[in-house]
Amino acid sequence: MTTKLILTHEVTGLGTAGDVVEVKDGYARNYLVPRGLGQVWSRGAEKQIEGMRASRAKKAHASVEAASAVRDQLEATRYTVTGRAGAGGRLFGTVTSKEIAASVKAAGGPDLDRRSIEVKQHIKTLGTHAVTVHLHDGVTAKLTLEVVPA
Template sequence: MKLILTQEVSGLGAAGDVVEVKGGYGRNYLIPQGYAMAWTKGAQKEIDAIRRARSSREIADLDTAREVKAKLEESAIRLSAKAGDTGRLFGAITPADIVSAVTAAGGPAVDKRRIEVGKPIKTIGEHRVTVRLHPEVTADVRLNVVGS
């Protein structure tokens, strides 16, 4: 089955890529979740629009990505969230929360879709998240979650 990815899917491709997948994976997961749409001959214009949007959000060259990585890794990001007496949060920390904390700390602008949180952050304390800045560059960010 031939599909056009509308969002980045790890292990498969980036937004705007045309991929060949098994039918069940495409029909039952990628299309219903909004990660892909069916490929047609007239969809080339949509592919071009998706690629233009992706290129405007991406960090273009490797040197810039390395500079952003250095800025992210040297700063400890502090995030305040509501927590109970035992240190468990009421809810979880989302990538959008992390992006707002990075910008509030004076860090560089990061796309929330580039942030990978391994397991949900539901406790106070220090956590690590990964930010994919470039296909060759990833940054490990220290996130200090404090209760409020």
Template sequence: MKLILTTEVSGLGAPGDIVEVKDGYGRNYLVPRGYAILWTRGGEKQIASIKKARDAREIRDLGTAKEVAGQLGALKVKLTTRAGESGRLFGSITTADIADAVKKAGGPVLDRRRIEIVNAIKSVGSHKVSVKLHPEVSANVDVEVVAG
């Protein structure tokens, strides 16, 4: 099955990419969730607008990505959230929460889809979060979660 990706799918591709996947994966997962649309000749025209939007969000080149990674490495990000007496959070910290906290701390504006949380953040303390800035550059951000 030939599809056009509308959002980034880990291990498959970026928005605007034309991919060939198994029928069941495309029909039962990618298309119903809005991650992809069926490939058609008319769909080819939509790729241009999808790629234009992606270019506006994406960090342009490797040098800029390394510069942003340096900024993120020096940044102290602090998140205040509700927690129980044992230090366990009510809920968990999301990628959107981290993107907002980085912006408030004076860092660059990050796309929440580029932030990768390996282990769910469900307790107070210091946590490491990875941000994929460029295909060749990723940065680690130290996030301090405190009860508030």
């Protein structure tokens, strides 16, 4: 069974805000809708999304330049996250997107929405890791994250 959803945020591999997609019921019910990434499709919801899309289009041109400036700022800096680690360099737990956003803020960077931070694989070791941040449609930043022992 599939459910028709309207995405309210960008979801990697699925679409951007305002897209109408069909996904499996469980994915919609257990992941997308509770996290506020999508809402169940209806005619009224689609009209509301059209209004949001129109207002975003007006702001898009200026925000692309702003997002590019933020991207340049983010990519120019190395960010540090501390974590408790064992003898082999393995962390007790993983580095979360919330910790990454706090690290960027502590280093004097912009406020990032933790949902815009994409970690390809869980960060469970000390060392340098690459993290992707979605700033705007088509504008992404590659962060360099250094995980050090606490």
